[in-house]
Amino acid sequence: MNTSFKIALIGNPNSGKTSIFNGITGLNQKVGNYPGITVSKKSGKLLRNNDVEVIDIPGLYDLYPNSYDEAVVVEELLHQKDDLSGVVFIADATQLDKSLLLFSQVVDLGFPVLFVINMIDKAEANEVKIDLEKLKSLTGAKFITTNAKSKESLADLTEQIRESNFTHPHSYLRSYYDKLAAPEDHGNGYNNWIKEVYDAYKLNLGNSNGHSEFHSSSMIIDLKNRRRFLNSITEQVMQKPVNLNLNERTKWLDNIILHPILGGLIFVFILFLIFQAIYAWSAWPMDLLDASFAFMSEQAVNIFGEGILGRLVSEGIIPGLGGVLIFIPQIALLFIFIAFLEGTGYMSRVVFLTDRIMQKFGLNGRSVVPLISGVACSIPGIMAARTIDNAKERLITILVTPFMTCSARLPVYVIFIAIAIPDKEVLGFMNLKGVTLFGLYALGTLAALFGSLALSKIFKSEGSKSLLMEIPDYSLPKFREIFVMTYEKVKTFVVEAGKVIFFISIILWFLASFGPGNYQDKIDQFRSEKVSAGVVDEGVLEDEINAFKLQESYAGKIGKVMEPVVRPLGYDWKISIALLSSFAAREVFVGTLATIYSVNADFSEQTLIGKLKAEKNPHTLKPQFNVATSMSLLIFYVFAMQCMSTLAIVKRETGTWKWPILQFVVMTAIAYVAAFGTYQFFS
Amino acid sequence: MLLTDLKKDQKAFITDIKNEFNFIKRLTSLGIGINHQIELKFKAPLNGPYYICTNNRQVIMRKSDTTLIEVAPIN
Numbered sequence: 117m118n119t120s121f122k123i124a125l126i127g128n129p130n131s132g133k134t135s136i137f138n139g140i141t142g143l144n145q146k147v148g149n150y151p152g153i154t155v156s157k158k159s160g161k162l163l164r165n166n167d168v169e170v171i172d173i174p175g176l177y178d179l180y181p182n183s184y185d186e187a188v189v190v191e192e193l194l195h196q197k198d199d200l201s202g203v204v205f206i207a208d209a210t211q212l213d214k215s216l217l218l219f220s221q222v223v224d225l226g227f228p229v230l231f232v233i234n235m236i237d238k239a240e241a242n243e244v245k246i247d248l249e250k251l252k253s254l255t256g257a258k259f260i261t262t263n264a265k266s267k268e269s270l271a272d273l274t275e276q277i278r279e280s281n282f283t284h285p286h287s288y289l290r291s292y293y294d295k296l297a298a299p300e301d302h303g304n305g306y307n308n309w310i311k312e313v314y315d316a317y318k319l320n321l322g323n324s325n326g327h328s329e330f331h332s333s334s335m336i337i338d339l340k341n342r343r344r345f346l347n348s349i350t351e352q353v354m355q356k357p358v359n360l361n362l363n364e365r366t367k368w369l370d371n372i373i374l375h376p377i378l379g380g381l382i383f384v385f386i387l388f389l390i391f392q393a394i395y396a397w398s399a400w401p402m403d404l405l406d407a408s409f410a411f412m413s414e415q416a417v418n419i420f421g422e423g424i425l426g427r428l429v430s431e432g433i434i435p436g437l438g439g440v441l442i443f444i445p446q447i448a449l450l451f452i453f454i455a456f457l458e459g460t461g462y463m464s465r466v467v468f469l470t471d472r473i474m475q476k477f478g479l480n481g482r483s484v485v486p487l488i489s490g491v492a493c494s495i496p497g498i499m500a501a502r503t504i505d506n507a508k509e510r511l512i513t514i515l516v517t518p519f520m521t522c523s524a525r526l527p528v529y530v531i532f533i534a535i536a537i538p539d540k541e542v543l544g545f546m547n548l549k550g551v552t553l554f555g556l557y558a559l560g561t562l563a564a565l566f567g568s569l570a571l572s573k574i575f576k577s578e579g580s581k582s583l584l585m586e587i588p589d590y591s592l593p594k595f596r597e598i599f600v601m602t603y604e605k606v607k608t609f610v611v612e613a614g615k616v617i618f619f620i621s622i623i624l625w626f627l628a629s630f631g632p633g634n635y636q637d638k639i640d641q642f643r644s645e646k647v648s649a650g651v652v653d654e655g656v657l658e659d660e661i662n663a664f665k666l667q668e669s670y671a672g673k674i675g676k677v678m679e680p681v682v683r684p685l686g687y688d689w690k691i692s693i694a695l696l697s698s699f700a701a702r703e704v705f706v707g708t709l710a711t712i713y714s715v716n717a718d719f720s721e722q723t724l725i726g727k728l729k730a731e732k733n734p735h736t737l738k739p740q741f742n743v744a745t746s747m748s749l750l751i752f753y754v755f756a757m758q759c760m761s762t763l764a765i766v767k768r769e770t771g772t773w774k775w776p777i778l779q780f781v782v783m784t785a786i787a788y789v790a791a792f793g794t795y796q797f798f799s
Numbered sequence: 800m801l802l803t804d805l806k807k808d809q810k811a812f813i814t815d816i817k818n819e820f821n822f823i824k825r826l827t828s829l830g831i832g833i834n835h836q837i838e839l840k841f842k843a844p845l846n847g848p849y850y851i852c853t854n855n856r857q858v859i860m861r862k863s864d865t866t867l868i869e870v871a872p873i874n
Contacts, residue, residue, distance in 0.1 A: 180824065182825065214856070332820040340827060340832075468843050471861065472844070472848070582863070583861045584826065584858060
């Protein structure tokens, strides 16, 4: 069969759908979003057959939405109905009874179906027996059994799809809904009902459960009738041991992992391990990337020359992109850990362990991983929030994650703690600088938690407070799935964040490289004066010229315009420029200060600290970077949203600029007020 | 008695589920209903979620959810 067509994979969560999708499409995948929301929409081409497009529909239990994410998926399914040649319905063999409910709804929508009974090996191991012949006669569906770990069964499934072996099984309640529909809609009665429920759900999102009373009771009647009928089928075709309980491995591990005390300690240890790995293991690839971008910048000058194009590429685009792409190792490592922990079934247990604590702050157990990831970098943290199915809690998690102290804040903290905090011991065994650093991390965490609490009071509820979640058995994840998930996340980060950063880098480079009026003449004159004054050291001369260039550039002029705004915080125009440039990324702040204060080519933290300590306020002739200014800067960076990559990712994850703009404005306002209060207090 | 009142490793049959739409809908979708046998395996600390085994699957639910399920303990 060589005609092009499109099919969809549908099934309950944890039915092994993703493994099958990866197995039948390979890396030939495309990840997009459903319209208006960032539920991943994955599609790919069938292996060795590019004419067959496979869509991976996110796991569902039924077609009646409980969250906005689910509603959008249902809408997409209805929208795709005429384009889909068939549906591959995937069920976990040990959970066949549960899966038949969604199957019956898919059949009533009128889709041709190929029914895959997956994890047949697990069913055999658990002594679950399924009479396929009887199931076929009772449902009218074509069945195929698979074990996603076996290449042979996946090849068989691929062949069945290629041959388009889909059938129309017996319908369940379609005739009932057809009778309720207008005569011209006969055959579409159930589609219309699902559409009606979806439309009403969207209108009622602010209500307690998102559904009207009429729809709620109708849905319950529908589901219970289906369940009753389907139970009679499973009783005839499925045999499983009575009171089948936790498998022995799950039981043994859960006794340890969910232990009231040990469970918490294991969780903390795993987090510690992840942090260590993210910091330690990512160091050398990050250094390598850093060196590669420096090399590319040099090469760009050789290729494009020292003119505007060469400078734009070597000083603007490459460093701009490099400053963000350098985080790829951290992001990849984090997602390798997340994919591994998800694959083992541990992440569901984290929800169990932390839900109560997180609930007190308007979040749920699934928010823990994004928040903790945010300590390495907000970007993977925000992306990890996708696992949160409640739209409100997911949005809150996305909005507060940047309060967590990311690694980019660390250079700023190190410099200003060194300036503001004396080197003395507290309680005889703790260093005051270390205590201050810990305090800044704690402050960021508290800001995230109390920010969540405040947002949970402001945002309208989108669904009930109930948490009902299936917990999978423990299993060893497949390397291939970890690789595919990590690859997909990193690719998304590079493509989506890269596009925005590319343009902002160009703008920032332009502002810092050009100035109003006879800018170049002023620089030439400054150089002549310095040479005449006897400055002969090339490094010192270049540093002084760079500082002058920045002062006279558009960015410098903007810094001077901004100065009255930041003066109440204790900052001058030079700090304004650094603040402005660090909008691109927090760590740029230190680099900009180094340029402004003409730290020579042998840059080190100690040189910069010395320069900053020596800087005098021209009006008071007292140190510019006194305790008050330094503390004010530290507090500013605890709260401020100075990271365009994060804003770009928030835009990508929420599908609108509304949230990143609001996030930027609110966090900057909090940072401003807090820094003002700190400056006034220490003055 | 309510599911909330079950002790660790205690088994029971579900006798009634209070009419809270989202909860009852999700239970039905999961294939959990009246007359199903359940077993409470774990309770999270600080009044956190309950971990329950039923019908060859494990589910967690918040303590507030467990007050919606009436059960009859099996000795």
